[in-house]
Amino acid sequence: MADLVISGLRKKFGTLQALDDMSFTVKSGEIFGFVGSNGAGKTTTMRIALGVLAADAGEVTFDGEKLDLAGRRHVGYMPEERGLYPKMKVGDQLIYLARLHGMSADEAQASMEHWTERLNIAARRDDDVQKLSLGNQQRVQLAAALVHDPKLLILDEPFSGLDPVAVEVMSSVLRDRADAGVPVIFSSHQLDLVERLCDRVGIVRNGLMVACGTIDELRRTPRTDIDVTVAGDSTGSWADGLEGQHGIKREGQHGDTTRLSINTDDAAARATIVSAASATGRLTQLTDRRRSLSELFQHVVSAEEPETEEQTDAKEATA
């Protein structure tokens, strides 16, 4: 299996620990969404995978082999700082990049024609890159990542700044590549898009992968949100102090009907909620809420920082 495996990457910039034991796998044929707050360590991870930056520790393998210079010829990379030659024509530039990666002149020409057509920029082949709109430059940048028929795709925020049509074109290209067996990893802050497109998602915080899996796996957190609507109660206070609840949000009120969202980690809480609600008024709705990726993200990223050993020691010393 041609999987990309990132194991135990560590990277310090001065005193800043940008990556702290970053580990995850992107499987052959899947689209992996790499998300996290600004500065969480996504670009640093991708740069190390590509070899533009050296790690302090850890390794990156592809298809079971350490990803070295030879292996990197088979990677399609879209850097965060876009890297095209502004004064070169789109077609010439793509052919040049394909040739650099070892394609023959005929293969490079055919591949350039294929990708410029697929990405709807065929009419711009003879334009200098600098004359294109930013969105079209981004399409060329994706074509540059694809033109040498890579076996692995690493894309840093490929969707930022694209119009909805371009988003659809890029999404379908990534899905096709994944269907052809290519592992695809991309970073993004567009969580709706990540949720729609990705087979698996990794959420990074402070240089560490803190949650990783399919959206459904990520939803199976120990806690659930239960939406409850009760008629005959205009306060919603019936739920205050219920056993097993970790937070109550008032979602709405209409006349004497109140809707609450109760966050709970207790399997028995549902029964407690039903009996407390029924004792207050008429229970008209009770559903487990499916959290969006955006809600999961907020939950994971804003979770309390685990204490460091030093902090625990300091607390114990002052106790």
Ligand SMILES: Nc1ncnc2c1ncn2[C@@H]1O[C@H](COP(=O)(O)OP(=O)(O)OP(=O)(O)O)[C@@H](O)[C@H]1O
């Ligand atoms: N060359 C560098 N020198 C010093 N610090 C750096 C360097 N590159 C990155 N950093 C720092 O490392 C941390 C991780 O940065 P990184 O660019 O990997 O985050 P990111 O998750 O890609 O963020 P964003 O979503 O904003 O693009 C940040 O605090 C950043 O300021």
